[in-house]
Amino acid sequence: MNAVSQPVRVAILISGGGSNMAALIDRATVPGAAFEVVLVLSNDPEAGGLAVAKAKGVTAVAVDHRPFGKDRAAHEAALQTELEAKDVQVVALAGYMRVLTPWLVGRWEGRMLNIHPSLLPKYPGLDTHARALAAGDAEAGCTIHLVTEGVDEGPILAQRAVPIVPGDTAATLAQRVLQAEHALYPQALSDFCQSLV
Ligand code: GRF
Numbered sequence: 662m663n664a665v666s667q668p669v670r671v672a673i674l675i676s677g678g679g680s681n682m683a684a685l686i687d688r689a690t691v692p693g694a695a696f697e698v699v700l701v702l703s704n705d706p707e708a709g710g711l712a713v714a715k716a717k718g719v720t721a722v723a724v725d726h727r728p729f730g731k732d733r734a735a736h737e738a739a740l741q742t743e744l745e746a747k748d749v750q751v752v753a754l755a756g757y758m759r760v761l762t763p764w765l766v767g768r769w770e771g772r773m774l775n776i777h778p779s780l781l782p783k784y785p786g787l788d789t790h791a792r793a794l795a796a797g798d799a800e801a802g803c804t805i806h807l808v809t810e811g812v813d814e815g816p817i818l819a820q821r822a823v824p825i826v827p828g829d830t831a832a833t834l835a836q837r838v839l840q841a842e843h844a845l846y847p848q849a850l851s852d853f854c855q856s857l858v
Contacts (some may be wrong), residue, residue: 662692663669664856668689668695668696668697669695669696669697669750669751669840669854669857669858670696670697670699670747670749670750670751670852671685671689671696671697671698671699671750671751671752671753671754671785671850671854672698672699672700672701672702672743672744672747672749672751672752673685673686673698673701673702673714673752673754674698674702674703674704674740674752674753674754674755674756674757675700675701675702675703675708675710675711675755675756675757676703676704676705676708676756676758676759677705677708677709677710677756677758678709678710678713679701679708679709679710679711679713679714679755679756680709680839680842680843681755681756681776681842681843681846682710682713682714682718682755682756683713683717684699684843684844685698685712685753685755685844685847685850686698686714686717686719686840687717687847688847688848688851689849690724690805691749694851695850695851695852695854695855695858696751696850696851697842697844697853698714698719699719699720699747699748700719700720700721700743700744700747700749701714701719701720701721702721702722702723702724702740702743702744703721703722703723703724704723704724704725704726704736704757704758704759705723705725705758706723706725707724708723708842710756711723711727714831720747722743724736724739724740724743725767726759732852733762733765734762737761737762737764737765740765741765741768742857750772751772751773751774751854751857752769752772752773752774753770753773753775753846753850754773754774754775754776754808755776755846757775758806760812761808763810766808766809766810767810769808770809771805771807773807773808774805774806774808774818774849774850774853775805775806775807775808775813775815776803776804776805776842776845776846777803777806777813778790778801778803778835778838778839778842779792779793779801779802779803779804780800780801780802780803780804780812780820780822781804781806781813781820782814783798785812785813785814785824786812786813787831788831789801789849790812790831790832790834790835791831792833793825793834794825794834795828795852798825799825800822800823800824800825801823801825801826801834801837801838802820802821802822802823802838802841803820803838803841803842803845803847804817804819804820804823805817805819805820805845805849805850806818808852814834814844818849818852818853819845819848819852820845821840821841821842821844821845823837823838823840823857824837824840
């Protein structure tokens, strides 16, 4: 990004507490940041991250999936309407707990990132920390990847490893990985946005 470039307009999709979201918003406030967070969207009106985003001065909107029932396409169309209203250029999934349909994924091909709490391609899906412990792995970690139709399968942009130590539980390991996530995602999103301009 050169000195006259505008920061890339990013939306963050969440379903929960939004600690990664908060780390991304904080990075966007650094002078000269490659991106700005123009919108936080949640499928859950109770998501704690909504209040965190608002407290940080970011527009935060819930598009509850439940009234849409099984009509995923209609829910995603409502999300897309919000994204377009804010002229979003890049979407960052951060603990967004719904699998997206090929329609929304296709709409954002090459411009949608996700964070996953494992060293992909190991342990796509859920319960990543318990699976790493059960396998006797020496290390765990997190991955930033582009979103494609296959869950947790897209091209990898960045990874960070953390050690697994004696006595670790899924909870203690999750906490250690989460700290790594908070460093990795802002840097990876920043690098990605810089590569766009
Ligand atoms: C993180 O572990 C992320 O990797 C996973 O969901 C969790 C979200 O945590 N996809 P938070 O809402 O960012 O605190």
